[in-house]
Amino acid sequence: MGNESGQNFQRRHQQIPLAVIKRLPVYHRYLSDLHQKEVARISSSELAAKIGITASQLRQDLSWFGSFGQQGYGYRVDELLREVSRILGLNQNIGMVLVGAGRLGRAIIHYANFKRRGFHTKAIFDNNPEIVGQIIDGIPVYDISELENYLKNHSIQIGVITTPATVAQEVADRLVRSGIKGIWNFAPVSLKVPDDVIVEHVHIGESLMVLSMKLQQRKASGPDS
């Protein structure tokens, strides 16, 4: 079923709008929750209410992925969860390396249930001789000089950058030259990469600034606006 399924995927999913893509992890979260609670079916209006969108929006989103649910019967939670997981590329055994074993790097390795979702951090790289050689949660820390050689010999799809901003671009360049096509960047710097490389940037500091600014605006415009 591998190939045919791949082609169906291609035909059906190529043009999914970014707004829909961004809602999928939210669907995934709620569906996982329902599945754990052994809820078998859910109506589109119930699921939509949980997520905070309209039922018609939900039905429209899901229509991108084929036909789910029957009028009056709602959606089968397990079926929908499986499809959403598949589209999200979960449970595919995705190999990751993480560069930068500081506090943030260590926190990220632990965050959420990456492993349960098929993401495996295989190696960590750092330039600090005191950290190199350690095992962090079962994952070995190598010297950054070994990065290229490691990537040549292992199947790695995603590079995670948790270095200081000053070296993030250099690290990204090295990952890209080694053939990495997906970068998950936590450094507060916009990375320049070729068009065929996908960067997801987690804007931690910028998020705090946006919060601060909204509070500032709220204060300026008074409690009634």
Next chain:
Amino acid sequence: MGNESGQNFQRRHQQIPLAVIKRLPVYHRYLSDLHQKEVARISSSELAAKIGITASQLRQDLSWFGSFGQQGYGYRVDELLREVSRILGLNQNIGMVLVGAGRLGRAIIHYANFKRRGFHTKAIFDNNPEIVGQIIDGIPVYDISELENYLKNHSIQIGVITTPATVAQEVADRLVRSGIKGIWNFAPVSLKVPDDVIVEHVHIGESLMVLSMKLQQRKASGPDS
């Protein structure tokens, strides 16, 4: 100048579109960088190119904040940086408490130069007796039962949630009942709060799923698309 400036702020900034707000931290980052490099002036086309937008987009964004720059002379970096910082509500001595002193909480306390930008984490709360009583980077860790009492007696604007998802809503409820109007949420759960409370959610896990999905789509549609 306090009051009048406040009113000007209100009049001028009330209706700034969210898209512009979201670009401001990026402007801030590049301008800080230029300022540190002692660059005095920059043209709109140079600055726009750094940021990856068009010069006309840049001029339009900045027109929300009054008139900057002169035809042919570009922008004064220090002036623009000061104004962007002011609009972002930086350097205002914003007090924060952080709930959840696990790895992510500890990493967040360290992330970026919050202090330099006027954000001060005054207290940490946790329910783990082994952590309560510690001092993490000069910040005391209190038992979560002391949260309400602490907030009653200190000037705190932002509550940071780095707890597990299962307790995040309860923590948010407690922060809100104590009068906190700004929540910076790292827990992978959508918080329900009253309309006058602002939540900024850092979607760490969802960001990885989006990256994974884009890689999946790229693979399915082949290298040429």
